[in-house]
Amino acid sequence: MKVIALNGSPNKKGNTYEALQLVAGELEKENIGVETVTVGDKVFQGCTGCRGCRAAGRCVLPDPAFGEIMDKVLEADGLILGSPVYYGGINGTMKCFLDRAFFSDTRGLLHHKVGTALVVLRRSGAMSAYEQLNNYLMASEILMPPCGWNIIYGAQPGEIREDKEGIQRLRRTGKNMAWLLKMKEQTKNTLTPPAPEARVFFNFIRTDANFKP
């Protein structure tokens, strides 16, 4: 089994990287390989809403770096999304990448992979950024391991090593993620996942002429 850890930060070996390694370390102890990919040191255009992915099944913007990372994500059994908090949200490059990655999965290849998220910050805005990452996982029906709030504090690189509670939290998430990956692997021949369904879209448009707001 293999997991891809996406580091949203432009700092290749900063706090977000270290936080991802806390989860990865527990997976590796259970013989689950983890590859960490830095997203934040690249330049990604945001989603243009062109909907070319609806026919192509993947993002059609010309961008080899995006395609290379996306291939790794699609091949993996699990993923870990890690972002530093920038102004109470995830960092911009990570958002550009994730919007395109998840919106373009029109074939549902991400569905039922195992995934978790974590955020790193100096002080304020943890919950909004954490929810932002979890939204991608929930929207794609990713299996999320039991975890509390995967939030760890530190400003300068390495400072998260002092957040003992955050460290324990991320280690626990790593253990739970390994457990869930193994459960999925061990039941793959005996337990059929729910079949996909055609999506129903409802845009709150009332066509009834008698409708009064």
Ligand SMILES: Cc1cc2nc3c(=O)[nH]c(=O)nc-3n(C[C@H](O)[C@H](O)[C@H](O)COP(=O)(O)O)c2cc1C
């Ligand atoms: C542009 C920018 C915006 C930031 N905004 C916040 C913020 O809103 N709240 C916060 O607590 N920390 C904020 N920080 C601090 C980072 O989240 C923190 O330093 C984090 O550890 C950086 O992770 P890294 O080492 O992986 O890059 C900000 C940092 C930058 C560069």
